[in-house]
Amino acid sequence: MNGPDRHRQRSMRSRLIVVAAAIGAIALLAGILAVSRKPDQVRLSTPSLSASSAGTEALISPRSYSYKILNVYPHDPQAFTQGLVFADGILYEGTGGAGVSTLRKVKLETGEVLQLRRLRGHYFGEGVALYEDKIIQITYLDKTGFVCRKDNFEVLERFSYPTEGWGLTFDGMHLVMSDGTANLYFLDPQTFARVRQIEARDQDGPVPMLNELEYINGYIYSNIWQTDDIAIISPKTGQVAGYIHLQGILDMESIEQPIDVLNGIAYDAEKGRLFVTGKLWPELFEIQIVPEG
Numbered sequence: 492m493n494g495p496d497r498h499r500q501r502s503m504r505s506r507l508i509v510v511a512a513a514i515g516a517i518a519l520l521a522g523i524l525a526v527s528r529k530p531d532q533v534r535l536s537t538p539s540l541s542a543s544s545a546g547t548e549a550l551i552s553p554r555s556y557s558y559k560i561l562n563v564y565p566h567d568p569q570a571f572t573q574g575l576v577f578a579d580g581i582l583y584e585g586t587g588g589a590g591v592s593t594l595r596k597v598k599l600e601t602g603e604v605l606q607l608r609r610l611r612g613h614y615f616g617e618g619v620a621l622y623e624d625k626i627i628q629i630t631y632l633d634k635t636g637f638v639c640r641k642d643n644f645e646v647l648e649r650f651s652y653p654t655e656g657w658g659l660t661f662d663g664m665h666l667v668m669s670d671g672t673a674n675l676y677f678l679d680p681q682t683f684a685r686v687r688q689i690e691a692r693d694q695d696g697p698v699p700m701l702n703e704l705e706y707i708n709g710y711i712y713s714n715i716w717q718t719d720d721i722a723i724i725s726p727k728t729g730q731v732a733g734y735i736h737l738q739g740i741l742d743m744e745s746i747e748q749p750i751d752v753l754n755g756i757a758y759d760a761e762k763g764r765l766f767v768t769g770k771l772w773p774e775l776f777e778i779q780i781v782p783e784g
C-alpha cells in the first residue's frame with residue numbers, strides 16, 4: 492500500500508470515528524432525555540416501562556399509582572360485577588351468582604340497564620370481552636363460554652376450556668383469560684384454542700388471584716381478587732409493571748347495603764376514559780391514575 496492510500500485510509504478512519512462519536516452523543520442525549528421525563532408526564536395507562544425494556548423488567552420493582560376520581564356514576568347495587576367493557580358509548584357488563592347471572596348493556600351516565608340476558612340454571616357468569624360483532628362471556632366452574640351477538644345477545648355458540656373462568660379481555664389479536672391463578676391464557680378468538688400463556692410476576696414472585704381484566708394501551712390491567720389493587724401486566728413477559736392502589740375509592744360511611752370486592756375495569760379507547768367498579772357497588776368511577784412518589 493503506498494503513502495497516499497494509507498493517508499486516505501487514515502483520514503477515512505478519522506471521519507468514521509467522528510461520525511460514530513456523534514451518533515453515540517445523540518444516543519446518550521436521547522437516553523438522558525428519556526430518563527429525565529417527569530412522573531407527571533407519564534400518560535394515563537402508560538407505565539414507565541417500555542416494551543423494549545421487557546428484558547430488564549424482572550429487575551425493576553412495580554411502579555405505584557394512586558388515583559383521582561373524575562366522575563361518579565350510578566351502578567346497579569344488585570350487580571355482582573364479574574366482567575366490564577366499554578364500547579359503542581355504553582357499558583357491557585357480565586354479572587355472577589348462582590341462578591342470577593346476567594349479561595347486560597348499561598347506560599353509563601344513569602346506570603340504567605338497557606338490555607339483559609339471564610344465564611340459565613347453574614351457570615355463574617364471569618368475564619366478558621368484545622370481539623368484532625360478538626360478546627363473549629365465560630363462566631366460573633363449568634368450563635363453558637358463550638359467544639353472543641353483541642346487538643341482541645343471541646347465543647351463537649359455546650366453547651370449553653380446561654380451567655376455571657375468571658376474567659376475560661381482548662388484546663386486538665387474542666382473547667386473554669384469567670382463572671384465579673397467576674396465569675393468563677391467550678386464546679384464538681375464533682377457535683378458542685390456547686395459543687400461549689404467561690405468568691404474572693413481580694419482585695416477590697408469581698401474582699395469583701388475577702381476576703377481571705382489561706387490555707389498555709399495550710398492557711393487561713387485572714383486578715387482584717380480594718384486594719383494592721389493580722396490576723398492570725406486560726403481555727409479553729408477565730412482569731407486573733405497576734400497581735394502582737384504589738383503597739378508599741368507595742366511601743364506606745355512606746354505604747348501608749352489603750358490598751363485595753373491587754372488580755370491573757373498562758376502558759373507553761376513543762376518549763381515554765378508565766372506569767372501575769366493584770361487586771354490588773352502588774357506584775362506578777371514572778378515574779385518572781396518578782404516579783406515586
Ligand SMILES: [Ca+2]
Nearest residue numbers: 575704705756
Ligand atoms: Ca374488563
